[in-house]
Amino acid sequence: MFISDYYVYIIFQNLNGLRVCCRTAQEVFGAAVDTSISALQWAMTELVTNPKAMEKAQLEIRRVLAGQQNVQEEALREMHYLKAVIRETLGPFLPKVCLNDQKIQGYDMPQGTVILINAWAISGDQKYWEDPETFMPERFDGERALDFRGSDFEFTPFGAGRRMCPGIAFAQANIEIALASLLHHFDWELPAGVKREEIDMTEAFGLTVKRNSELLLRPIPRIPLAYE
Numbered sequence: 001m002f003i004s005d006y007y008v009y010i011i012f013q014n015l016n017g018l019r020v021c022c023r024t025a026q027e028v029f030g031a032a033v034d035t036s037i038s039a040l041q042w043a044m045t046e047l048v049t050n051p052k053a054m055e056k057a058q059l060e061i062r063r064v065l066a067g068q069q070n071v072q073e074e075a076l077r078e079m080h081y082l083k084a085v086i087r088e089t090l091g092p093f094l095p096k097v098c099l100n101d102q103k104i105q106g107y108d109m110p111q112g113t114v115i116l117i118n119a120w121a122i123s124g125d126q127k128y129w130e131d132p133e134t135f136m137p138e139r140f141d142g143e144r145a146l147d148f149r150g151s152d153f154e155f156t157p158f159g160a161g162r163r164m165c166p167g168i169a170f171a172q173a174n175i176e177i178a179l180a181s182l183l184h185h186f187d188w189e190l191p192a193g194v195k196r197e198e199i200d201m202t203e204a205f206g207l208t209v210k211r212n213s214e215l216l217l218r219p220i221p222r223i224p225l226a227y228e
Contacts, residue, residue, distance in 0.1 A: 038209065039086070039171075044188070048188055049196045061183050064079055070181070082183075084138065084141040085137045087137070184222075185224075
């Protein structure tokens with residue numbers, strides 16, 4: 001083998017590795033963006049139908065960012081109510097698949113069986129949640145607030161254990177910065193003639209739980225955007 005042939009081999013191997021890295025990055029970012037957009041849509045839906053919660057979140061954000069035009073990541077640490085709003089919004093679960101034949105509580109689960117965790121039942125269980133049908137971010141605002149990192153099994157939007165979602169930090173930053181920016185720079189109203197109780201709250205099932213219809217809101221500029 002000539003040295004030039006060896007160089008070609010090395011380049012070919014590196015290109016293969018690069019292709020794998022690119023495909024992996026596309027899958028990671030694609031999944032993170034899709035779930036983040038879905039979470040933002042539901043957060044804005046809940047906030048526009050609960051104006052007191054929106055006002056409280058905006059007051060906190062604008063107080064923390066006083067004198068600043070853009071949202072900075074370090075400022076998110078002080079936005080406790082914003083984090084509570086996001087936790088109150090989260091809830092969709094990804095489908096699970098049996099890797100081997102299993103028997104669970106008397107039920108036979110063949111290999112390859114798709115298992116859907118009943119997120120609705122968990123999030124609506126009055127044993128764990130006070131008034132579960134009400135949008136109440138305050139339940140996550142305090143020292144005893146549940147965390148979504150897998151230690152509180154009644155609230156696991158990112159899964160739990162060794163196979164929990166690896167993109168949790170990326171998704172958290174994505175959603176927090178985007179939602180904080182939307183609430184910091186704009187006030188939000190429904191289109192003329194639309195009442196809060198008329199907003200369609202039905203879901204469209206898929207990889208993530210999306211809104212069944214588009215959310216239409218009217219932004220009112222409050223704080224100018226700064227372009228750096």
